[in-house]
Amino acid sequence: MLDHPEYLDIHFFQALKTENWGDTTTWTSAGAGEVCSVGDDNCSVWIQFTKVPGLAIAESLDEKLDGGDGYSKGNFRVITNQTSPNYYIYHVASIGNL
Template identity: 40%
Template sequence: MQYNNFIEVNQDLMKKNIVKKGAMFGLDARIALAIFGTLSVISGAALHSAIKEARIATASQRIIEFAKATEAYLIDVRKDMPESVSTPGGLARRVQDLLDSTARGWNGPYIDVETTSHDSLVKDSGHVVFQWYLYWSANEDWGDISGWKGNDCSAGKVCYYFMKSHIANIPGTEKKEFALSLDEYLDGGDGADKGKLRILWYLGNRDEPILFYRVAPTFKRF
């Protein structure tokens, strides 16, 4: 009788231990899954941030390349780029001269581009497509301008070449954030109306930024 009781007690203890271990295993599994889930969210956010930063860096590099091409042209030719014949007002420049020109001292082409259109050059930067024009604008704080060009050159003002482009190939809802991220990357986020990179809002639409990048002063004095 005592022997049988001993066996029954041991069997009960074994069953309880098995149930307890099973419960602990289930708890451990749930904890592990929760940890992996959290890590996945963190990894996903980090990956998204890294991709975004890489796109901004690539786009910034393309902007700088175009600016350096314009500077090289001005250094070689030693005079202002001819006026655009298709854009009235005398401020737009014939940007195709970066690719081909008979000007004395010209030593180009100064940049590789995908296509040309009117007085613009199209440069694919992977995530975003830039269509660059060259304009003369006053080198001063522009203010919160809702238009298509910077402050006009007039008597007593120092004028610069500014690259100009809309932002293509990304959704409209992302354009504003992209433009402000470029300003942060290139200018330390000094504001849309000052520094090397300027942002205008086309017809007042905050989802349609126009980028302007200051390159070099004009030879002409106003």
């Protein structure tokens, strides 16, 4: 994890690339099924930027990166229900079968 003076922290994590999380649901609150396990073939590495203000940039990024498919689909995700405003999450790489 990297500390950032404006975005609180920037870090990488592993989660499944499903449409069960994003918007108001984090990959951890979506259930244990979103956390990568041995044998999962759709495990991915994501980068998260925390405490990003507002959603105007998120809407533009979602349109540019995913064709505006929403915050819980595609390579760009946004979590909007956290105590610190907004997490921006981007799919970095598929790591396939662990």
